[in-house]
Amino acid sequence: MDIEVPKENWSGAVRTVTIGATSGEGGTRSRAVMVGGEKSMPFLHFEADFSHPPVVALEILDKYPSDWSPLLQDYWRDVAKEPGTWAKAAEEAGADLLQLSISLEGENDDPNTPGAAVAAAKAVLEASGLPLIVLGPGQIDMDSELLVPVSDAAKGERIGLGICEEKNYRTIVASALANDHLVTARAPMDVNLSKQLNILISDMGLPLDRVLMDPTVGALGYGIEYGYSAMERLRLAALQGDSMTQVPMIVGVGYETWKTKESKIGDDVPETWGDWLERSINWETLTAITLISAGADVVVLRHPESLKRVKSAIEDLVEVPA
16 A cells, blocks of 8 residues: 655745855965755655755864863874865765854964964965865953954855854954855844854844854753754744745764863773773764754764764765665
8 A cells, every 4th residue: 555755835046046156256265165055854855856965074273282081182193283184075075065163362372363364374375275264262352353354254165254143243244245155144143042142243234145044052961952942943933934044954963072171181981881992973963963963064073984884874874875
C-alpha cells in the first residue's frame, strides 16, 4: 500500500545571502559563498527543492591562541603565530570560508590597535581567496574602534562584520553600508530579540540579504536544547512569512564547544570519558550537526577533523534519497 507523506505548504522562504566578492564583482576572492534560500525545514527534500547546503568555516585569530585548548594548539602549532599563514592552512584543510576573530589585546597584552587589526585582516585576504567574516573582541567600544578601519581596508570584498548587537549596531551597519559588506547580527537565544535586531538593522537601510543572523547557541550538554528551540522557531517564523526572520543563520560552534570541560581538560577526568582528542572532536562535530539540523546555514569550527566530519554529514543530508 502506498503511503502519502504529508507536506507543509509554506508561504515564506529564507533570503539568499552571498559572502565574498570575486574579481568580477569588485573583490579579490577566488569564489563567493551563497547561503540561505530554504523553502522548508532542514533537509525535507520531499517538501521543496534544496537550495544552498550549509557551509563550514574555520576560525582563526589575529595572534597565537594562548587560551585555546592544548589540543588545538598542538594541531595548529607555529601556523597559528601568523594570521596569513593560518588562513592559508585553514583553506588547505577544506574550509568553505574563514572567520578572523580580532583579539582585545595585542601580542604584548597591550590594548589592540586599529593598525594591527587592519594588518591581520589584510594578511588573511592576501593569503587566502576564501570569503571572510571578521569579528571584533565583543566589547562595544573596541568593536567599533577595530572593525571600522578593517571594514574600510576591505572595501569591495563583501566580508561579514560582527559582532553586531543592539548596543553597537549603528556603527557597524553604517560601516557595512559604506563599504558594501555584510553584518552578523547577534541576539541572546530569543526569537523576538533576533527579530527586533533585524528590524533595527533594516531601518538603517541595510538590505536583509546582507545580514547573517547569529541567534547565540550552547554546546552539547550546555544549553543546546534551548538554542535549538530558538533556531527552530526562527526558521518556522520565516517559512510562515515573517520577513524579519527570513535571514540565514550562523553559529559559533567552535567557540562554544572548546570551552567546555569535556573538550578543554584531559587530566583528572573519569576514565569512561575516553580519549581526550576524540571526545573533543566528537563534541564539536555533534554540536555542529545538531544545529545544522535546526537550520544553521554557517557553522564556525576550530578543528579541521571536525570540519571534515561535519562536511561529510552535510553531504549525506543533502543527498536526495533514491
